[in-house]
Amino acid sequence: MSVKFGDRKSVYEVEEGITLAPKFDQNGLIPVITTSAKTGEVLMHGYMNKEALQLSIQNKEAYYWSRSRNALWHKGVTSGLTQKIQSIRIDDDQDTIWLIVDVEGSGASCHVGYRSCFYRSIILDNENNVELKFEEDKKLFDPEIVYKGQENPTKL
Numbered sequence: 001m002s003v004k005f006g007d008r009k010s011v012y013e014v015e016e017g018i019t020l021a022p023k024f025d026q027n028g029l030i031p032v033i034t035t036s037a038k039t040g041e042v043l044m045h046g047y048m049n050k051e052a053l054q055l056s057i058q059n060k061e062a063y064y065w066s067r068s069r070n071a072l073w074h075k076g077v078t079s080g081l082t083q084k085i086q087s088i089r090i091d092d093d094q095d096t097i098w099l100i101v102d103v104e105g106s107g108a109s110c111h112v113g114y115r116s117c118f119y120r121s122i123i124l125d126n127e128n129n130v131e132l133k134f135e136e137d138k139k140l141f142d143p144e145i146v147y148k149g150q151e152n153p154t155k156l
Helices: 011-016 050-059
Strands: 030-036 042-048 063-066 071-074 083-090 097-103 120-124 130-134
Touching (some): 042 050, 042 097, 050 063, 050 071
Parallel strands (some): 030 097
Antiparallel strands (some): 063 071, 083 097
């Protein structure tokens, strides 16, 4: 059984109603912000297509659409870092999803090995030079071991 989405009939229904009618972009994607249920920290930003959102709702685990691989991605299948969904929210005009998750395994959500994909801050020094400052000082897993023999989860 597939989760069915409603039609976007009126602004009132989209913003004040109880019908789920997500607005996917011209590529069939909707942005997703994922946070930790334990800490509230932003873990990652990704995208879902219709199938990924349906599977996430049905299975209570996070599925995304990988733009780099052009494929459906069940988060954690390879790494063991599955995201168990505690809550799924949608914004006022239903064009952004917010997942609140518990992460299995080491608790990392970033394919680089850090807890969060947002492990660096942008710093501007007194001479207007920009650099990145690491906010996380240790990786929770070694990506070379976890993804050994597989294509890198992301392509540049």
